[in-house]
Amino acid sequence: MAVSFTTYLFSVKKEIPHLDDDLILLLNEIASATKEISGKVRKAGLLNILGSAGKTNIQGEEVQKLDELANEILLESLKNCGKASQVASEELEECIVFSDSGYAVAFDPLDGSSNIDVNISIGTIFSIHKDSVKKPGKEQLAAGYVIYGPSTMLVMSLGKGVVGFTLDIESGNFLLSHPEIKLPEKGKIYSINEANKDKWTNEGLKKFTEYLKEEKYTLRYVGSMVADVHRTLFKGGIFIYPADKKNTNGKLRLLYEASPMSFLIEQAGGIGTTGKERILDIVPQSLHQRVPVIIGSKWEVEKCLEFMKEE
Ligand code: AFP
Numbered sequence: 637m638a639v640s641f642t643t644y645l646f647s648v649k650k651e652i653p654h655l656d657d658d659l660i661l662l663l664n665e666i667a668s669a670t671k672e673i674s675g676k677v678r679k680a681g682l683l684n685i686l687g688s689a690g691k692t693n694i695q696g697e698e699v700q701k702l703d704e705l706a707n708e709i710l711l712e713s714l715k716n717c718g719k720a721s722q723v724a725s726e727e728l729e730e731c732i733v734f735s736d737s738g739y740a741v742a743f744d745p746l747d748g749s750s751n752i753d754v755n756i757s758i759g760t761i762f763s764i765h766k767d768s769v770k771k772p773g774k775e776q777l778a779a780g781y782v783i784y785g786p787s788t789m790l791v792m793s794l795g796k797g798v799v800g801f802t803l804d805i806e807s808g809n810f811l812l813s814h815p816e817i818k819l820p821e822k823g824k825i826y827s828i829n830e831a832n833k834d835k836w837t838n839e840g841l842k843k844f845t846e847y848l849k850e851e852k853y854t855l856r857y858v859g860s861m862v863a864d865v866h867r868t869l870f871k872g873g874i875f876i877y878p879a880d881k882k883n884t885n886g887k888l889r890l891l892y893e894a895s896p897m898s899f900l901i902e903q904a905g906g907i908g909t910t911g912k913e914r915i916l917d918i919v920p921q922s923l924h925q926r927v928p929v930i931i932g933s934k935w936e937v938e939k940c941l942e943f944m945k946e947e
Contacts, residue, residue: 825868
């Protein structure tokens with residue numbers, strides 16, 4: 637039988653100095669919580685948990701019932717495991733502080749909410765720091781996501797490459813399925829919401845997407861960052877959510893979207909930038925801070941920056 641998530645963590649413990657028993661316990665709690673969320677997502681239509689919860693969150697977005705449920709499941713797990721010092725969530729205005737030392741967790745409980753009711757891949761994104769979530773992404777101890785797609789996969793980095801596990805429904809275990817995920821140097825796919833093109837503030841970016849079309853790239857855009865980044869990790873290419881006239885700092889949140897995804901992309905051999913700076917160098921100023929996101933294979937991101945600089 638393939639290696640389970642817990643066995644894998646203990647097997648790499650000696651190679652990763654910061655991977656102590658408390659962090660292993662915390663990661664296992666996140667894995668268990670996402671298994672529970674996966675179960676809810678897979679039969680959401682039968683459980684009357686589709687649709688809106690009839691309220692808006694700190695982002696001004698309509699909260700879906702599954703957003704709320706996923707948030708509660710993760711909060712409960714993190715509280716019970718007793719290893720989390722503080723927790724920040726897309727669905728919570730403020731951080732919840734459990735203690736002044738321990739592991740600080742930031743998460744997007746259900747990324748891609750607009751796709752929930754139409755049964756398109758969604759996910760949970762998590763980022764783990766020591767003591768406080770307000771640290772630059774390069775100091776993450778662990779980051780990853782769980783994608784609820786045709787299969788449920790957990791993709792993670794502990795700062796020594798990227799690894800993937802697939803949820804085995806029979807045993808209920810996340811089993812090692814992708815021991816070493818490496819981003820192709822160059823791809824043939826670009827991912828950006830081109831419907832916003834007229835609002836993009838950088839003309840060079842518009843020329844870049846036209847250039848990719850001439851280069852016979854194809855466009856794929858799901859609208860769930862987890863799904864669009866997962867595809868980019870495996871197929872290569874580039875995912876972009878730029879600043880535009882509406883979202884002048886971009887739309888995606890630094891702590892629980894841009895930073896953990898950039899950590900994975902860099903660990904897999906790619907680049908994560910705002911167009912002006914490395915996303916993992918940014919010192920967070922606020923909990924729900926937004927940043928422009930350009931992440932993916934080296935070749936495409938460097939080419940994109942060339943076009944954006946010519947602007
Ligand atoms: P949430 O619905 O969880 O906020 O996620 C959606 C998202 O933040 C991210 O997953 C997508 O990449 C992006 O927004 C989609 O935004 P557009 O609908 O504006 O393209």
